[in-house]
Structures are given as C-alpha cells and as structure tokens.
Amino acid sequence: MSDSSFSKGIGLAIAASVFWGSMGVCAQYLLQQCSFTPLDLVSMRLVLAGLILLIMERLVFGRNIISPLKDIRTTVGILVAGLLILVSQLTFMLAVAASNAGTAAIVLTLVPLICAFWLSITEKRPLTMREGICFVLAASGVFLIVTKGNFSTLDLSFAGVLWGFVSAIFSAAYSIQPRKLIMKVGVGPVVGFGMLFGGLVASVMNPPWTMNVQWTVLSVSAFTYVVLIGTVAAFWCYLSSLKYVSAVIVGLMVCFEPLSAYLLSVFAFDLRIGMWEGAGICLVLLNVFVLSLPKKSSEAIKP
Numbered sequence: 001m002s003d004s005s006f007s008k009g010i011g012l013a014i015a016a017s018v019f020w021g022s023m024g025v026c027a028q029y030l031l032q033q034c035s036f037t038p039l040d041l042v043s044m045r046l047v048l049a050g051l052i053l054l055i056m057e058r059l060v061f062g063r064n065i066i067s068p069l070k071d072i073r074t075t076v077g078i079l080v081a082g083l084l085i086l087v088s089q090l091t092f093m094l095a096v097a098a099s100n101a102g103t104a105a106i107v108l109t110l111v112p113l114i115c116a117f118w119l120s121i122t123e124k125r126p127l128t129m130r131e132g133i134c135f136v137l138a139a140s141g142v143f144l145i146v147t148k149g150n151f152s153t154l155d156l157s158f159a160g161v162l163w164g165f166v167s168a169i170f171s172a173a174y175s176i177q178p179r180k181l182i183m184k185v186g187v188g189p190v191v192g193f194g195m196l197f198g199g200l201v202a203s204v205m206n207p208p209w210t211m212n213v214q215w216t217v218l219s220v221s222a223f224t225y226v227v228l229i230g231t232v233a234a235f236w237c238y239l240s241s242l243k244y245v246s247a248v249i250v251g252l253m254v255c256f257e258p259l260s261a262y263l264l265s266v267f268a269f270d271l272r273i274g275m276w277e278g279a280g281i282c283l284v285l286l287n288v289f290v291l292s293l294p295k296k297s298s299e300a301i302k303p
Contacts, residue, residue: 009244013253016238021260023230026222034219038093043202049231050196057188068185081178086198088170099160107164109139112251114172137287138255144280175247
C-alpha cells in the first residue's frame with residue numbers, strides 16, 4: 001500500500017470520527033431538550049441519510065444504484081450491513097442510558113482489538129506491535145478525556161458495560177463485513193441501501209406517527225446536522241477509509257470521536273482544558289503519529 005493511500009485512509013477515518021463527535025452535541029440537545037427518544041433519532045436519521053445518499057449517487061454522480069441489487073449475494077450483504085449499523089447504534093444508546101456517555105466511549109475503544117482478534121482467526125493476520133502500542137495510547141487518551149482524571153465519574157454498571165461491549169462487537173462487525181462489498185460496488189450503494197434498510201427496520205419498531213418530538217427552528221437545524229454531517233458524511237468517510245487501511249487501524253481512529261466532542265464543548269461553552277484532558281489529547285494525537293511512522297518488516301505480535 002502506498003503512503004498516499006494510507007494517509008488518505010487515516011484522514012477519512014479521522015474525519016468520520018470528528019463528524020460523529022460533533023454530532024453528539026446536537027444529538028444530546030435533541031434527546032434532552034426536544035423529547036426525542038434514542039429510537040426516534042436512530043430510525044429517522046438512518047432512513048433520511050440512506051435516501052440522501054442514494055439520491056446523491058443517482059443525480060449527482062450519475063451512477064446506477066439498482067444494478068448492485070441484481071446480484072442476490074450483494075443484496076443480502078448490503079442488508080446485513082444495514083442491520084449491523086442499526087444494532088450498533090441502538091446498543092450504544094442503551095449503553096449510554098444504562099451508564100453514561102463516557103463509560104460507553106471507553107468500552108468502544110475495544111473495537112480495534114475485536115477487529116484484530118477476528119482477522120487473526122479468519123485471515124491469519126496477527127496484531128502488529130505498532131497497532132498494540134496505538135491501542136494502549138488511544139484507550140488511555142480517551143479514558144483521560146472522558147474522566148478528566150476523576151475515575152469516579154465512570155458508571156461501571158453491569159448493564160452499561162454489557163451494552164457497550166455488544167455495541168463494540170457490532171461496530172467491529174460493520175467495520176469488517178462490508179469491505180469486500182465496498183470494493184465491488186462502491187460506498188454509495190452499500191451505505192445508502194444499508195442505512196435505508198436499517199432505518200426501515202427501526203421504523204417498524206418505532207412508527208414515525210407515534211413520535212412525540214418538539215420541532216423548532218433550532219431542533220430542525222440540529223437534526224439536519226445529525227443527518228447530513230453526523231450520519232451521511234460520517235459513515236461515508238468511515239466506510240470509504242476501509243478501502244485504504246485495515247479495519248484495525250480504522251477502529252483506532254474512533255478515539256477522535258470523544259476528542260472532537262470534548263474540544264467542541266470547550267469552544268462552545270468556553271471551558272478550560274485541564275491537565276488530565278490535555279494529557280489525553282496528547283495521547284490520542286500520539287496514536288496517529290505512531291501509525292504514520294515508517295513501517296518495519298517484522299513488527300507482528302503472534303496471536
């Protein structure tokens with residue numbers, strides 16, 4: 001793999017995490033101030049984001065979005081990808097509800113390890129020394145950012161950790177499962193139809209006409225950002241990055257989600273960056289620096 005492709009993959013993964021992190025501020029406002037439930041938000045954003053992606057593929061890029069569905073195996077793969085995205089999103093929300101966002105974010109740092117474990121079994125791909133070091137840096141950085149050095153802020157309830165772990169498993173799954181599909185038919189059809197299907201399944205569980213949300217100019221603006229940036233752009237960047245780098249490395253970039261959410265809160269609410277948060281930010285950035293170092297021929301950790 002060329003250095004330019006590797007850098008492109010890293011950049012796309014970081015962009016996705018930043019979009020997700022910034023989306024969290026808008027999502028929190030909708031959930032706390034506008035009577036949205038987690039299922040309301042997940043179902044509506046997936047359906048609308050899927051439709052927008054498919055419309056863009058057809059009208060903006062002029063691609064035939066129906067041809068990938070002519071192959072039954074491709075269609076089934078896309079539908080499975082949609083279900084994986086849906087379940088990962090719902091279980092993350094359940095983890096937040098059962099504990100708190102910080103606990104859920106820390107549990108999600110297990111995603112690259114789960115990816116590495118699965119790939120070591122299926123593809124005989126061992127975890128490299130570089131990836132192991134980066135996992136420690138990323139997890140430690142996220143831990144310091146979300147706890148601010150006060151470990152009592154974590155809510156290690158059984159339900160919260162369990163839902164967080166389930167979310168990490170499904171997040172790892174949708175980082176691995178659609179990769180061959182994306183290489184075959186492109187990001188647009190996979191993400192677009194996958195999200196649309198996942199959103200429709202959620203809508204069956206939570207019909208749109210039963211939602212009791214408060215629509216104002218501000219809530220419409222926040223929801224628009226959640227759909228366009230926090231869903232369409234974020235998932236497109238995330239899954240596009242899988243064309244250039246491994247699912248393990250992409251998973252390591254998820255650490256930028258809590259980092260971007262924290263930095264946005266600093267600028268939006270004029271907060272001060274404390275010593276612990278600053279140390280966490282440095283560890284997360286060091287994670288990317290280590291990944292960018294020239295590769296060595298033998299750096300694998302035997303599974």
